[in-house]
Amino acid sequence: MNRKKTIALSTSAAAFLMVIIFAVVAVTSSITTIGGDFKVASAVESTAVKVHAGGGNATDMLSVFAPKHIQVSVGQSVTWDNPTTVAEPHTVTFVLDNKTMTGIVSPLAVVPNSTRFEAIPPNSNNEPLKGPGPNNVVIAINARTYIPTVIDSQGSARHLPPPAAAYTINGNEKYINSGWLIPKGMEKEYPGSSTAFTATFQKAGTYHYICLIHPWMTGSVNVK
Secondary structure, three states: OOHHHHHHHHHHHHHHHHHHHHHHHHHOEEEEEEEOEEOOOOOOOOOOOEEEEEEEEOOOOEEEEOOOOEEEEEOOOEEEEEEOOOOEEEEEEEEEEEOOOOOOOEEOOOOOOOOOOOOOOOOOOOOOOOOOOOOEEEEEOOHHOOEEEEEEEOOEEEEEOOEEEEEEEEOOOOEEEEEEEOOOHHHHOOOOOEEEEEEEOOOOOOEEEEOOOOEEEEEEEHHH
């Protein structure tokens, strides 16, 4: 009789222990969101953390990063996309050296009679903006804001291929930009733009970023 009771108690204890183990695993494997503004990704998570750049629709557009602040582990990735239902662009831009801050538009001098500009789409209501004076200055979109671009520690700039650029950040760069992020399916509105940007962080620290188009949009990635 005592032996039967012992076996029954052992079985109950084992079952209770398994419940505790499953609960611990579930907690340590989850992503915790605090107040909808701070996302912490566990070290065991292998997939990229998702962040939205903007959101909303034509009558109520959101100029925010959601979540605004996130925490990841060294070696983990973050992917930004634009879920807005209209083609409102945003950028994810890390200005790690203040001298590399740049603007959306850029004045460029064109050699007379060397370049012919054509509207895209054809016959649309588009026209290049020419500055006053005889120097044929054309005001254009700055490629280093429109196209995914990295400026390394030596000051050398290179472009990454859209529409879903990916880059591994070593922490020594001066400037990292996603390019203009457009909702999927709306790329024709801005030819050559991007629909997503993924950054993999290889060095601990806090990385602050902004949207160059809407500079009040700010966010940060805390890498542990």
